[in-house]
Amino acid sequence: MAVEAAETALTAIGIFAFALSGALMAVRKDMDVVGMFVLAAITAVGGGALRDLLLGLPPAALRSSWWWILIALATAVVFFFHLAVDRLRRAVLVCDAAGLAVFCTTSTTIAHQVGMGPAESVLIGAIGGCAGGVLRDVLAGEIPSVLRKGTTLYVLPALLGCAIVVAVRSAGYEGVAAMIGASILIIVLRLLSLWRGWQAPSPKASRG
Structure with missing residues (x-):
């Protein structure tokens, strides 16, 4: 019960934080309130919806009315x-890291439960955590931030956390403790990458 309550709380934090980042992107792109809600929604539930569609499941966003209340809020x-929220960007990034961790680990668990293989479960988990931000950036007319050179680590912590969940479940454990441990690892690595400026390797620029 305590684990379910904690997972629900983190999911709520993640949805709210993802929605904040989407709405803030809309403000920067001079969109109206409709555009703000659309970007907020696609950021918050896009990854989970894509995960469910790939797995042939009814999208969880259509069965959780409280998600939409959080997005509207x-x-x-x-x-x-928006000016005050933008100044609290560090707090938003911390919440975003928590949301990333929760959606990655829960998505990986769902994929494994429906019979996906280890590699497929890791991929589905990463999609569940990262796809919302990718869709947000595409709709806003930008190269997705997770793909751009010079951005701090995002996908790699997600993949590592998803792999841990799969490894523990494949060893015969139900994975509740693994989900919690993997979530903490994703959060820590994400925050460390923001603090230390860690980035994925990229090719050296051409000298022309």
């Missing part, structure tokens, strides 16, 4: 207080 907060 985040949109309203940014609409009226």
Whole structure:
């Protein structure tokens, strides 16, 4: 019960944080309130919806009305207080890391439970955690931040955390402790990459 309550709380934090980042992107792109809600929603539930569609499951976003309440609330907060929210970007990034961790580990677990192989489960887990931000950037007319050179680690911590969940479940354990441990690892690696400026390797620029 305690684990389910913690998972629900982290999911709520993640959805709210993802929605904040989507709505903030809309403000930077001079969109109106409709555009803000659309970007907030696609960021918050896009990854989970894509995960469910790939697995042939009914999208969880269509069965969780409280998700949409959180998205609408985040949109309203940014609409009226976007300058203050932008100044709290560090807090938003911490919440975003928590959301990434929760969606990655839960998505990996769902994929493994429905019979996906280890590699497929890791891939589905990463999609569940990262795809919302990718869709947000595409709709906003930008190269997705997780693919751009010079951005801090995002996908790699997600993949590592998903791999841990799969490894533990494949060893015969139910994986609740693994989900918690993997979530903590993703959060720590993500925050360390922000603090230390860690980036994925990239090719050296051509000298022309």
